[in-house]
Amino acid sequence: MEPPQIFDGDLIRQRLARAQATGMASFLVDRLIEDLIERLSLVKRQFTLAADIATPSPDVTLRLRTSMQAQHLAPLAALAAPLPGRLLTGEDLELAPESLDLVTSVAALQFANDVPGLFAQVRRALKPDGLFICCLAGGDTLYELRACLTEAETGLTGGASPRIIPFADVRSIGALAQRAGFALPVVDLERITVRYPSMLALLADLRAMGATNPLCERARKPASRALFLRAAALYAERFSDADGKIRASFDWIWMSGWAPHASQQKPLAPGTAKMRLADALKTREIKPE
Numbered sequence: 001m002e003p004p005q006i007f008d009g010d011l012i013r014q015r016l017a018r019a020q021a022t023g024m025a026s027f028l029v030d031r032l033i034e035d036l037i038e039r040l041s042l043v044k045r046q047f048t049l050a051a052d053i054a055t056p057s058p059d060v061t062l063r064l065r066t067s068m069q070a071q072h073l074a075p076l077a078a079l080a081a082p083l084p085g086r087l088l089t090g091e092d093l094e095l096a097p098e099s100l101d102l103v104t105s106v107a108a109l110q111f112a113n114d115v116p117g118l119f120a121q122v123r124r125a126l127k128p129d130g131l132f133i134c135c136l137a138g139g140d141t142l143y144e145l146r147a148c149l150t151e152a153e154t155g156l157t158g159g160a161s162p163r164i165i166p167f168a169d170v171r172s173i174g175a176l177a178q179r180a181g182f183a184l185p186v187v188d189l190e191r192i193t194v195r196y197p198s199m200l201a202l203l204a205d206l207r208a209m210g211a212t213n214p215l216c217e218r219a220r221k222p223a224s225r226a227l228f229l230r231a232a233a234l235y236a237e238r239f240s241d242a243d244g245k246i247r248a249s250f251d252w253i254w255m256s257g258w259a260p261h262a263s264q265q266k267p268l269a270p271g272t273a274k275m276r277l278a279d280a281l282k283t284r285e286i287k288p289e
Contacts, residue, residue: 003114005216007165012111012214016056019210028192028209028250029057032106032135035190036060037067039133039254046070047102047131051095053122054108056210070102093118095125098259105134107252110167111214119180129261132182138167139189139251144239145202145231152231153223161219173253182257183264190252195245199232202248 019025033055050070052060064070103122112118122132146164153160170189177185196202206212240246258264 003117006113007111007214008216008218009113012210015207015212015214016210019208023208024056024210025205025208026057028194029055029107030059031192032252033057033060033063035254036104036106036133036135037063039256040067043131049100050102050104051100051125053093053103053105053118053134055104055106056108057106060104060106064104093121093125095121097124098127100125101127101130103130103132103134105136107135107137109134109136110138110165115168116176116179119176119182123180123182123257123259126259128259129263130259131256132258133254133256135190135252135254136168136173137250138173138253139169139191140249141167141251143249144235144247145199148199148231148234148238149227152227152234156224156227156230162215162217163213163219163223165213165215167251168253170253173255177255177257180257181260183260185255185257187253187255190254192250192252194248194250195241196248197245199235199246200228202246203228 047070050064052064103126109115109118119132126132142164149163150160153163170187174185174187177187194202194205196205203212235246236244
């Protein structure tokens with residue numbers, strides 16, 4: 001069964017191509033690529049063959065090479081920037097089973113229509129003890145903008161159209177990692193707060209990122225100028241600092257998981273612990289009556 005089509009893949013490709021042609025705002029992706037390399041530096045091994053899935057910047061492959069974490073990068077042109085076409089269609093990514101030691105993805109999978117299917121494909125493509133590490137926008141990303149646009153549109157028209165994409169939360173990504181069969185999954189969330197002179201400046205940056213509304217169910221009628229002016233006023237009133245600049249929240253969910261291997265740590269069987277939890281915590285155990 002085909003996954004539901006939440007995002008318009010053709011539109012995302014067009015907007016990313018336009019952003020790259022006119023000077024893409026890449027500061028968030030650049031920061032996240034630095035975080036990726038730092039996280040990989042904590043893994044004391046070198047990966048023989050790596051592939052990146054749809055990171056909207058060629059810098060990720062350059063950094064993987066120069067960091068010496070990956071000896072070779074798989075020539076998977078269909079997975080390279082400028083991105084989500086293949087991810088959004090639900091097609092097979094054509095990754096050979098047990099062919100890769102490392103798979104990465106930065107700031108792309110929030111636009112995937114079938115994240116569970118993609119996780120499953122990556123899991124099959126990893127060699128035993130291979131690593132998948134990715135980050136995607138999630139949590140309360142752009143909650144300020146969502147709230148202001150919704151209230152402004154409701155006040156002006158009596159209803160609101162979806163203008164910000166739905167974002168996954170940490171628990172759901174952790175559950176998907178376990179469901180796909182990754183061993184030792186670790187999921188955490190990092191918030192990056194960016195300040196802007198106004199909501200309109202934020203919207204200009206989102207456009208320059210190629211990240212404006214790609215929902216299939218989006219309103220086709222252009223939004224009115226009155227909507228954006230009212231939303232901007234609400235934003236300045238509720239989410240501004242003392243110097244007048246507004247805050248925009250970007251939550252990034254990081255997930256890492258391994259293809260199972262016999263050498264990996266296993267949880268102890270129940271009842272085999274050598275120390276009571278109360279002793280380890282230096283507290284008193286209270287037994288139920």
